[in-house]
Amino acid sequence: MALVTNTPQWQALTAHWQQMSKVHMRDLFARDGGRAERMSLDAAGLHLDYSKNIASDETLALLFDLARAVDLEGWRARMFAGEPINNTEQRAVLHVALRNRANRPVLVDGRDVMPDVNAVLEQVRVFSEGLRAGTWKGFTGKAITDVVNIGIGGSNLGPKMVCAALRPYQGATPRPHFVSNVDGTHLMDTVRGLDPETTLFIVASKTFTTQETMTNAHSARQWLVAALGSEAAVRNHFVAVSTNAAAVAAFGIDTENMFGFWDWVGGRYSLWSAIGLPIAIAVGFDNFSELLAGAHDMDAHFRSAPLERNLPVIMALLGVWYVDFAGARSQAILPYDQSLEYFPAYFQQGDMESNGKHVTRGGVRVDYATGPVVWGQPGTDGQHAFYQLIHQGTELIPADFIAPIHSHNPLGDHHAKLLANCFAQTEALMRGRTLDEALAEMRAGGLSEAESARLAPHRQFDGNRPTNTLLMDQLTPRTLGALIALYEHKIFCQGIVWDINSFDQWGVELGKQLAGVILDELAAGKVTADHDASTRALLEYYLRRR
Numbered sequence: 001m002a003l004v005t006n007t008p009q010w011q012a013l014t015a016h017w018q019q020m021s022k023v024h025m026r027d028l029f030a031r032d033g034g035r036a037e038r039m040s041l042d043a044a045g046l047h048l049d050y051s052k053n054i055a056s057d058e059t060l061a062l063l064f065d066l067a068r069a070v071d072l073e074g075w076r077a078r079m080f081a082g083e084p085i086n087n088t089e090q091r092a093v094l095h096v097a098l099r100n101r102a103n104r105p106v107l108v109d110g111r112d113v114m115p116d117v118n119a120v121l122e123q124v125r126v127f128s129e130g131l132r133a134g135t136w137k138g139f140t141g142k143a144i145t146d147v148v149n150i151g152i153g154g155s156n157l158g159p160k161m162v163c164a165a166l167r168p169y170q171g172a173t174p175r176p177h178f179v180s181n182v183d184g185t186h187l188m189d190t191v192r193g194l195d196p197e198t199t200l201f202i203v204a205s206k207t208f209t210t211q212e213t214m215t216n217a218h219s220a221r222q223w224l225v226a227a228l229g230s231e232a233a234v235r236n237h238f239v240a241v242s243t244n245a246a247a248v249a250a251f252g253i254d255t256e257n258m259f260g261f262w263d264w265v266g267g268r269y270s271l272w273s274a275i276g277l278p279i280a281i282a283v284g285f286d287n288f289s290e291l292l293a294g295a296h297d298m299d300a301h302f303r304s305a306p307l308e309r310n311l312p313v314i315m316a317l318l319g320v321w322y323v324d325f326a327g328a329r330s331q332a333i334l335p336y337d338q339s340l341e342y343f344p345a346y347f348q349q350g351d352m353e354s355n356g357k358h359v360t361r362g363g364v365r366v367d368y369a370t371g372p373v374v375w376g377q378p379g380t381d382g383q384h385a386f387y388q389l390i391h392q393g394t395e396l397i398p399a400d401f402i403a404p405i406h407s408h409n410p411l412g413d414h415h416a417k418l419l420a421n422c423f424a425q426t427e428a429l430m431r432g433r434t435l436d437e438a439l440a441e442m443r444a445g446g447l448s449e450a451e452s453a454r455l456a457p458h459r460q461f462d463g464n465r466p467t468n469t470l471l472m473d474q475l476t477p478r479t480l481g482a483l484i485a486l487y488e489h490k491i492f493c494q495g496i497v498w499d500i501n502s503f504d505q506w507g508v509e510l511g512k513q514l515a516g517v518i519l520d521e522l523a524a525g526k527v528t529a530d531h532d533a534s535t536r537a538l539l540e541y542y543l544r545r546r
């Protein structure tokens with residue numbers, strides 16, 4: 001298939017940006033009293049205001065034309081139908097089946113996967129409830145107080161992000177902990193202070209071969225056995241979440257204590273599967289079910305709403321608009337909720353591992369930009385760190401602002417202040433401050449004409465910086481589920497427009513392979529492989545000084 005850049009729809013958008021790049025959002029609002037209302041949308045408990053974008057009705061119409069030209073609706077149907085749309089691994093992409101609360105049959109190779117999905121969910125329910133009730137005992141007969149998830153990437157970030165986001169739903173115990181980095185400091189810092197008699201480890205790895213996870217799991221096992229004095233203790237203190245039963249058994253974990261999932265669940269889309277076990281343990285299975293239900297609400301919306309009223313589609317197309325036509329290179333995610341502290345990091349993997357691709361599904365090198373750099377952190381910390389660049393830097397950085405109407409911690413006027421900042425930032429980013437406004441403000445403040453003129457260029461803001469604002473009543477398991485699913489589907493839609501496979505991750509393999517070679521050399525104390533001069537010198541430097 002020809003590259004998407006050759007389609008008339010893409011070319012129309014290129015020409016359209018020539019006009020829109022001269023338009024200021026201030027004027028779009030001034031000309032059109034209905035803009036904010038028309039460009040707002042509610043679905044699955046979320047409210048999206050996308051009116052503060054450098055986009056007119058014509059822009060959106062052209063973007064929807066592009067979506068239709070690439071058959072977004074057809075691809076969406078193919079994903080939900082379980083077709084192998086991950087074409088480099090010949091796999092279906094069915095995280096939607098994991099939260100298919102309607103229990104609609106989902107066929108993979110002619111077989112309904114829902115009975116398996118429901119069976120694992122039931123296993124998660126029984127185990128998590130037993131652990132929370134204290135009926136699952138450690139080796140010495142004590143109930144579990146601390147659960148350490150050992151995993152990395154998709155086997156870490158999702159449960160870690162959700163456990164933090166749903167802290168208000170957690171009791172005093174069991175406390176969730178997360179170890180991912182192969183740096184021994186991570187494991188040691190985590191287990192220091194934990195009681196081995198009341199600690200359970202979940203080894204979470206789809207492949208059960210990932211170096212970081214297996215290294216941490218073996219060290220955790222040693223820590224436990226040394227403390228409890230018996231190999232037999234492993235049975236009570238280790239469970240596994242994996243697709244690789246043989247490797248789980250080889251590690252010494254009883255496969256009775258293994259929670260399975262399937263190759264049609266991508267790592268970065270797996271928190272809805274048994275990878276979510278730490279979530280069910282931390283907040284209870286009912287809340288975990290609510291999380292799935294929220295995602296299912298968003299799935300139903302994504303699947304059935306027309307493109308023009310479809311939240312993930314709109315956010316995806318606006319993202320394409322900035323990346324491919326306005327030259328934006330990054331996308332900020334700015335939650336105004338401390339509980340969402342790991343949300344940007346979660347979607348850094350979700351988005352960048354999915355859409356950081358340079359060839360089309362057919363293997364042809366693209367001649368357009370694909371996935372942007374995704375980054376962010378909670379407001380208001382970010383305001384005092386990097387917002388300066390978003391306001392007055394030379395980069396165009398589209399930003400998503402996410403906030404709940406109600407806080408779980410309604411302390412004095414904290415939340416009003418937090419939200420005042422959130423709304424003020426999007427207003428300032430859109431409006432900016434003209435030179436005349438800057439001058440008038442300084443004169444009113446008593447500055448001399450000369451001083452006002454000198455400072456005015458520094459105090460002037462262009463504005464016209466695009467933002468989306470996403471609001472929800474409160475960050476509950478249900479609204480969080482919908483929010484995560486919204487971003488997942490956004491990523492999917494962008495992958496379809498860019499004609500890339502969003503569900504493989506070959507780009508992380510080369511580094512893994514080379515690390516294996518280097519590790520052997522470090523073990524032998526000698527550089528033997530064929531390295532570039534820089535890498536060779538660094539290895540020799542390290543070997544001389546270690």
Ligand SMILES: O=P(O)(O)OC[C@H]1O[C@](O)(CO)[C@@H](O)[C@@H]1O
Pocket residue numbers: 152153154155204205206207208209210213267268353505508
């Ligand atoms: O669950 P596993 O197999 O240990 O993989 C962990 C992570 O490694 C990757 O394969 C590559 O970073 C991710 O996609 C995945 O989430």
